[in-house]
Amino acid sequence: MNADANTRRHIDWSGRSLELLSLPLLVLIWQIASLLVNSRFLPSPWAVMQRVGELASDGHLVDDFAKTLVRAFAGFVIAMTLGCLIGIALGRIRNLDRLFAPWVVVGLNIPAIVVAIMCYIWLGLTDVALVLAVVINKTPLVVTTLREGVRSLSPDYDELARTYRMPRGRYLRLVLVPQLMPFVLAAARTGLSLVWKMVLVFEVLGSDGGVGFRVGVFFQFFDMGGILAYTVCFFVVVMGLEYGGLRPIERKVLRWRKDRI
Amino acid sequence: MAQGPDLNLDLRRLRFGGTDLFRDLRLNVPAGQVVAVLGPSGVGKTTLLRVISGAERQFDGTALVGGQPAHMAPMPGYVFQDARLLPWLEAGQNLRAVAPGISTARIEELLASVNLAGQSGAFPHALSGGMQRRLALARALCVNPGLLLLDEPFVSLDRTIVRELQALFRAVFAAGNPTVVIISHDPEDAARLADRAVLLDGRPARIVADIPLPGPAHARGDATILELTEMIRRTGTEVTP
Numbered sequence: 001m002n003a004d005a006n007t008r009r010h011i012d013w014s015g016r017s018l019e020l021l022s023l024p025l026l027v028l029i030w031q032i033a034s035l036l037v038n039s040r041f042l043p044s045p046w047a048v049m050q051r052v053g054e055l056a057s058d059g060h061l062v063d064d065f066a067k068t069l070v071r072a073f074a075g076f077v078i079a080m081t082l083g084c085l086i087g088i089a090l091g092r093i094r095n096l097d098r099l100f101a102p103w104v105v106v107g108l109n110i111p112a113i114v115v116a117i118m119c120y121i122w123l124g125l126t127d128v129a130l131v132l133a134v135v136i137n138k139t140p141l142v143v144t145t146l147r148e149g150v151r152s153l154s155p156d157y158d159e160l161a162r163t164y165r166m167p168r169g170r171y172l173r174l175v176l177v178p179q180l181m182p183f184v185l186a187a188a189r190t191g192l193s194l195v196w197k198m199v200l201v202f203e204v205l206g207s208d209g210g211v212g213f214r215v216g217v218f219f220q221f222f223d224m225g226g227i228l229a230y231t232v233c234f235f236v237v238v239m240g241l242e243y244g245g246l247r248p249i250e251r252k253v254l255r256w257r258k259d260r261i
Numbered sequence: 262m263a264q265g266p267d268l269n270l271d272l273r274r275l276r277f278g279g280t281d282l283f284r285d286l287r288l289n290v291p292a293g294q295v296v297a298v299l300g301p302s303g304v305g306k307t308t309l310l311r312v313i314s315g316a317e318r319q320f321d322g323t324a325l326v327g328g329q330p331a332h333m334a335p336m337p338g339y340v341f342q343d344a345r346l347l348p349w350l351e352a353g354q355n356l357r358a359v360a361p362g363i364s365t366a367r368i369e370e371l372l373a374s375v376n377l378a379g380q381s382g383a384f385p386h387a388l389s390g391g392m393q394r395r396l397a398l399a400r401a402l403c404v405n406p407g408l409l410l411l412d413e414p415f416v417s418l419d420r421t422i423v424r425e426l427q428a429l430f431r432a433v434f435a436a437g438n439p440t441v442v443i444i445s446h447d448p449e450d451a452a453r454l455a456d457r458a459v460l461l462d463g464r465p466a467r468i469v470a471d472i473p474l475p476g477p478a479h480a481r482g483d484a485t486i487l488e489l490t491e492m493i494r495r496t497g498t499e500v501t502p
Contacts (some may be wrong), residue, residue, distance in 0.1 A: 163316045175347065178349040
């Protein structure tokens with residue numbers, strides 16, 4: 001048993017060391033690659049960090065990230081809320097699912113860029129159009145995940161709730177929601193990464209600011225340093241949300257699971 | 262534990278899987294009696310228990326618990342075939358899930374009574390199979406039930422844990438005067454715990470034997486238990502076509 005524990009600890013430690021080495025390794029490869037190719041195409045990590053400093057001091061960087069974060073957050077929250085409600089309804093009501101399942105398939109497969117262009121044509125180059133396009137693209141994914149979650153609900157727990165005369169509120173809080181939480185979290189995780197990418201592409205397509213807009217401007221001037229500076233900052237924000245938001249929530253909500261995250 | 266209610270079942274028809282599971286099945290259980298329902302797998306024992314609990318309502322006929330329709334009667338204590346604990350809740354929270362008003366002291370007391378003292382903060386997966394069953398029993402007891410429904414409470418447990426649980430059940434039955442229905446396929450469970458054994462067989466299921474068991478269950482010695490087990494088994498063989 002002790003030997004097992006020691007082995008497990010050793011494996012844990014090795015895994016953590018590898019995780020810690022991962023990013024420095026990437027930076028090292030980047031540095032080596034920047035020495036091998038023209039610095040105009042691939043500036044060194046240090047040059048990019050200096051560019052981050054310049055962009056931050058002129059105010060663009062913060063403004064652009066604020067705009068993108070607000071758009072992504074709005075799209076994410078609305079899509080998650082709508083997707084959860086619709087997914088639960090489709091999972092629970094068979095006829096509703098029969099009627100709307102093809103819509104979900106259409107929603108899953110329609111190209112994101114087409115939706116964005118249509119929204120921009122209908123509503124103009126506005127934040128509302130951008131957020132709506134994100135919502136239309138993201139919601140079907142949440143619906144599909146939650147519908148599967150509802151289908152996998154255990155009838156045994158329903159029977160338990162019925163036998164012990166649980167009122168609706170307690171049933172939802174203690175029986176239904178905890179069973180759906182792994183699916184909600186899975187939808188949130190995949191959703192967040194998708195929403196980022198969509199917001200950036202849509203900002204390139206048409207907006208008055210934001211990370212995607214600025215990257216589009218840098219592209220027009222072949223400014224690789226600017227593009228990489230925004231990419232690095234973007235990565236820092238995403239990692240901050242992952243390790244400061246999603247993972248702690250997952251750990252708290254799913255702490256009852258044996259296979260902890 | 263609250264005084265047990267009487268049970269009056271008159272199931273004119275209950276269908277399951279396209280056939281009649283019960284037709285004109287009548288069973289009356291006086292208040293405070295411990296009755297063991299025995300029969301082969303698939304005969305409808307668990308469905309019968311679900312009818313008594315009020316969870317199953319799709320049938321013609323009546324199921325009265327203390328004179329009230331089963332689903333409107335006070336909540337029974339139900340021990341399912343699997344422990345059926347909510348895995349995302351700690352042991353104490355599993356009790357509180359069915360009895361929100363229960364005090365922490367009462368939870369500790371109940372857990373101690375099923376030999377789970379100090380386990381209030383443990384998640385079900387951290388408990389052994391036997392401990393999970395005992396926790397399920399504590400959950401059934403925490404609603405202060407007059408009616409205790411036990412569905413194959415000893416299935417797939419090793420002999421030591423079965424003996425331990427049976428002793429626990431006897432103590433629980435003796436402490437109050439609940440009406441108890443135990444579902445089992447093992448006549449020995451009836452011989453050890455029950456005042457009466459009801460044998461079900463056939464489809465639609467019918468009561469093929471109704472055997473009163475002499476003396477209080479807790480006073481039966483090993484020889485008596487062995488004798489009663491054999492008698493129930495023999496009766497079952499004789500009456501089954």
